[in-house]
Amino acid sequence: MKEPPWRPGVVRRPAKPERPAKTPLSQAQIVEAALRIVKVDGVDGVSMRRIAAEFDTGPSSLYAHVASKDELLQLMFEEVCGLVELPPLDPARWQEQVREVARSGHQVLLDHYDLARAALGMIPSGPNAMRISEALLTLMLAGGVPSRVAAWAMDRIFLYITADAYEMSLWRGEAYAAAGEIVELGEDLVAYFEELPEDVYPNLRKYARDMIGGGTEARFELGLDLLVGGLDKFVTK
Template sequence: MPADEQQVPSVWARPRPQRRDHPALSRQQIVSAALQLLDTEGIDALSMRKLGTRLNAGATSMYTHVANKDELLELVVDEVYGEVEVPATGDPDGWRTAITGCAHSLRTTILRHPWIVSVLGETGLAYLGPNVMRLMEKMLAVFEEGGFGLQEADQAMNTVVAYVVGISTSEAATLTALARSGQSEQEWTQRLLPAAEEAARDHPRLRRLYAGQRGRRVREDRDDGFRLGLECVLEGVTARLTSTG
């Protein structure tokens, strides 16, 4: 088959299998079981064989719906994105509040499923999934309602999502390490600070920053930092809208 006729390698780019009268296993059952496995045991635990054992199903039943593990991950990533909320707004001036709510929902969703950050860049055409498409459509509508042209709305949406995913990736990695250590976030940070201060002894600004973190509430600081960064991003987006309006 010529290269330009080859099927796009994505579960979303091929016809869905024909439904049988009494299917032994549904796509949703497979996705739900995979999501539960990922949430409880992490990305390294996911395999088609292990998933089949959980479902008490043979490989044939699963491969009817997904060709391989990559396709399975596309489905599960889209399932996770279905949890992200975009607050409705009927007010052109309410776009910023709505996008702020969506950004917080996206961050919360990623931190609820921290394994996802390790596969976001490896899930093929996951953005073709129905939940991702609905999320993007709603965000674009909010930006357009606020006065952005479609191309500017797309740029603004991508900027906000990139910020949230970037921050959440770092947070998810920390929370995953904490889960393995058995320590609380507060305990882990306070135990790390002496080593950080020692490493920063020749860097006065970093040394002052680390010294100022003693006794601070780590979770609250992390939440405050996210809010402040998001405000900065939205200030920039707003300035762009004003300059091109």
């Protein structure tokens, strides 16, 4: 029989503290953690193991909420679509407002490193993505653009902003991390084009600086003007 704990010579052992129960994970927490990672290390830096480590758990606990990395990337893209600002729709300014939506979407993707890569080849079908599609369609239809042209134009605009944002993310890679290196690369390209044989490539040689020069924002705006301004020829009213 054990001695009562109050008797002399009996050493009382303190009870082991109970480990606090872990807060159950949610899909929203997983997506939020993945977005923090992608902004720093890009899509390739996102893994179930790395996300699980942030919550001091194992990767298997994530699969109850996200089936795969592909699904996670889709959820991440859907989440950032919710950050795209939509102006109060004013059909009288439909072309400028289409540009505003495109600029906002482009900037959101730029802010998330190479997440745009996940959107290429994917049909955006989540509520946040569809609200953007609905806004673009509403504006173009109100401007007199035929429904099929408006639908295809919306697809082209999505493709343009995602492809451009993804290309910009490539310049954030290790090889071109410093702005000075980007400038140096530009000057090297100009020099290369200006040394081309004039009898074979007269215009590439002559307009080398026009091809290489200009900021990324100005180039994006030109592409947007070509897409949105080109819709004028289809307007029926």
